[in-house]
Amino acid sequence: MLVTGAAGRIGRAVLDLLADRGIAAGALVLADPGDLPADLVVEGDATDPAAVDAALKGADAVIHLAAIPTPEWEPAGKVFAVNTQSTFTVLEQAGRAGIRQACVATSQAADGLAFAARELHPAYAPVDAALPSQAEDPYALSKLVDELTAETMARRHGMSVVALRLPYVGGFDERLRDFADRCAADPGLHARGLWAYLETRDAARACVLALDVPGPGARTVLVAAPETLVPHPTEDLMRRYHPTTELRSPLPGRAVPIDLTPAAGVLGFAARFTL
């Protein structure tokens, strides 16, 4: 199995999970950190077909995580170009190599809220993959394009491609608890992310589960922990921070305002590592 972006936060967790299960893994990374639990490590750019071909050697499936994960670190054009070109290249080379199972990381930020210059509100909640995007930043746009690329490549190569819309991802051992503490004190900090999160090991497991989805076809699936990372009733939070959002069904207690039915139905996924 090929994992791109394998030296990143989620990529490392995917490699750990594959190693635990005894599944052979190839890693495509910009720079080899020297400690990846992979059978093959290829240094190269995911936008480069030759590098992707080298990394695909022996692979029967691909998890594509390589990306610039925010519009804030690089110029807008680079964020858009790297993210969309790498997703195209990885799926195209995988399809040509006969691979029929793929997972690509997209983002809840595809809804446009996270990185908009102003406060936006989802049209309705619980949100789902059909929510109209209000994207106005290059990262959100790149992830929307990635989801279209997934659909196109599924048809082009007869593949199964799951585009996983990930929420805020972090480990218990690193940024997640600290972020949760700060959001508890000031829920406005994560209002744009609808207070959703996923522990890194759960994100990795969702990626691997996505490879069991029968093809051909493409699906965009939102995943998250079932409850928010803040100790406040979700309906109160929605009324306060997203007053124009139509609540289409009850959000009892700390229920995350995301429809997790497809995550359960399509992937068989439920988070295990919750705050």
Ligand SMILES: NC(=O)c1ccc[n+]([C@@H]2O[C@H](COP(=O)([O-])OP(=O)(O)OC[C@H]3O[C@@H](n4cnc5c(N)ncnc54)[C@H](O)[C@@H]3O)[C@@H](O)[C@H]2O)c1
């Ligand atoms: N972490 C989150 O909260 C979060 C939330 C939503 C979506 N995502 C998505 O999940 C994926 C993985 O995120 P992460 O948190 O592990 O990010 P990360 O930044 O820790 O890892 C991404 C890795 O991709 C590599 N990379 C970047 N450009 C590359 C290129 N052109 N070729 C090869 N490698 C390249 C980087 O070097 C890095 O190691 C990304 O697609 C990101 O957009 C992450």
